Amino acid sequence: MERVNRICKHPLWRDNLEKIQELEQDRIFCCHTIEHFLDVARIAYIEDLEKNLHLSKESIYAAALLHDIGRYLQYTQGIPHEEGSVQIAKEILKECGFEQEEQEEILSAIQGHRMQKTAFADDLAGVLYRADKKSRNCAFCTAFQECHWDRENKNLVITV
Numbered sequence: 001m002e003r004v005n006r007i008c009k010h011p012l013w014r015d016n017l018e019k020i021q022e023l024e025q026d027r028i029f030c031c032h033t034i035e036h037f038l039d040v041a042r043i044a045y046i047e048d049l050e051k052n053l054h055l056s057k058e059s060i061y062a063a064a065l066l067h068d069i070g071r072y073l074q075y076t077q078g079i080p081h082e083e084g085s086v087q088i089a090k091e092i093l094k095e096c097g098f099e100q101e102e103q104e105e106i107l108s109a110i111q112g113h114r115m116q117k118t119a120f121a122d123d124l125a126g127v128l129y130r131a132d133k134k135s136r137n138c139a140f141c142t143a144f145q146e147c148h149w150d151r152e153n154k155n156l157v158i159t160v
């Protein structure tokens, strides 16, 4: 997990995470915190283990830690956050020692993490997509009524 921990020490990652926290201080909906990133990583890794997908643990964690890091660019420049996240992740992954092939797989998972077509894929992108959705504790959320997620997509019971 050495390369994953390098991501968490990378100044660009830390700087963006801090800026996101500042801008989300008064947000009533789900926020994009380290807790969210780690929930996504761990839920994705559980699926990997349960389904014997044999994905790389470091790639799962890297994708999860970086998938929403472009939120600040979305808030301040209107760039869709999956694109912003890819922009930022490109630089970070290279500098944290991920090989070209790993970078491409992780970047493509980040790019697709909001695309419906990714929902059922048995690859890194699919696992990231599902973990991202499952990570939200809708049943306990105080903004349940105001949230734009369709009721059938909300997590009302614990599944993982």
Ligand SMILES: [Fe+2]
Pocket: 067, 068, 081, 113, 114
């Ligand atoms: Fe996202």
Ligand SMILES: [Fe+2]
Pocket: 036, 040, 067, 068, 132
């Ligand atoms: Fe997310």
